[in-house]
Amino acid sequence: MAETRDFEKMERDGWSKPSIAKGYADGFEMATRLVARKLSDAVYAGPDKHVLDLCTGHGVVAEELVARGATVTGLDFSKAMISLARAAVPAAHFIHGDAMEMGFPDARFDAVTIGFGVPHFPNPDRGLKEAARVLKPGGIIAFSIWRGKGSDGSFGWLFDAIGRLADPSVTLPKGPDAHVLADIDIARPTVEKAGFVDVKVVEVASEVHVASPDALFDLFDAGAVRAASLLSRQPASKRDAIRDDLARRTQAEGTEGTLGFRVPTPSVVVTAVRG
Ligand SMILES: C[S@@+](CC[C@H](N)C(=O)[O-])C[C@H]1O[C@@H](n2cnc3c(N)ncnc32)[C@H](O)[C@@H]1O
Numbered sequence: 127m128a129e130t131r132d133f134e135k136m137e138r139d140g141w142s143k144p145s146i147a148k149g150y151a152d153g154f155e156m157a158t159r160l161v162a163r164k165l166s167d168a169v170y171a172g173p174d175k176h177v178l179d180l181c182t183g184h185g186v187v188a189e190e191l192v193a194r195g196a197t198v199t200g201l202d203f204s205k206a207m208i209s210l211a212r213a214a215v216p217a218a219h220f221i222h223g224d225a226m227e228m229g230f231p232d233a234r235f236d237a238v239t240i241g242f243g244v245p246h247f248p249n250p251d252r253g254l255k256e257a258a259r260v261l262k263p264g265g266i267i268a269f270s271i272w273r274g275k276g277s278d279g280s281f282g283w284l285f286d287a288i289g290r291l292a293d294p295s296v297t298l299p300k301g302p303d304a305h306v307l308a309d310i311d312i313a314r315p316t317v318e319k320a321g322f323v324d325v326k327v328v329e330v331a332s333e334v335h336v337a338s339p340d341a342l343f344d345l346f347d348a349g350a351v352r353a354a355s356l357l358s359r360q361p362a363s364k365r366d367a368i369r370d371d372l373a374r375r376t377q378a379e380g381t382e383g384t385l386g387f388r389v390p391t392p393s394v395v396v397t398a399v400r401g
Pocket residue numbers: 137141142150158180181182183184185186187201202203204207223224225226240241242243246247248
């Protein structure tokens with residue numbers, strides 16, 4: 127479908143930019159490290175496991191899996207991300223490819239991890255089905271999703287600010303909701319339909335770190351794809367208004383420390399077993 131093709135192109139082009147790859151790796155570091163540990167726990171990563179880390183990005187999950195002794199194959203469609211990952215985690219094997227259609231044989235891996243990758247799939251049903259195909263029966267999948275609209279944290283604040291302050295004529299190519307699988311009532315049937323059983327959702331109190339209240343806007347503007355596409359096309363006055371709004375909330379609701387502010391950015395880890 128043409129609309130989904132545009133979405134897929136926006137995602138692929140966005141993540142392929144070295145500046146976005148680096149912006150995400152640095153900006154979301156604190157949250158992604160914590161979640162990488164949760165994902166590794168969830169798949170019982172250890173020396174006896176060959177784990178496929180999909181949407182591996184800069185290798186934050188791969189690094190945690192390797193630290194636990196697992197054999198790790200990381201896959202991503204962004205060459206910029208793959209080169210960050212190769213530099214950070216020389217012990218893992220990284221492949222440039224599309225999680226929607228992988229070249230691996232059936233039942234190749236003991237476990238699959240996907241750190242904040244499913245929200246970028248043009249077709250999450252298809253991506254999860256493909257993950258199920260390459261997993262051995264009984265193998266575990268664990269993937270993370272940020273909590274979105276209405277959540278008490280940075281993504282919730284961003285959606286709230288965009289809803290009130292953005293130019294509504296600026297729109298994005300149509301794609302799947304990025305946060306909907308954080309809801310167990312939606313995650314369970316979706317993940318089961320892809321070939322899994324025993325679906326669970328666990329909350330993670332993840333946080334991001336920003337040097338100043340103003341910098342929360344920059345984190346989304348320079349280190350994300352969908353948000354950056356929307357923010358970059360706002361008129362300057364609207365960008366300023368959104369920046370100010372996020373700064374106000376960071377000041378009021380973040381936790382100030384010596385190096386800046388910690389901002390709640392809650393997420394969930396969804397786990398399931400290949401049936
Ligand atoms: C938000 S980053 C997550 C990086 C890392 N896994 C983490 O936990 O922080 C999303 C990554 O998914 C990759 N990605 C998105 N869609 C993909 C697809 N269809 N196939 C392969 N990689 C994809 C992007 O290139 C990007 O590196």
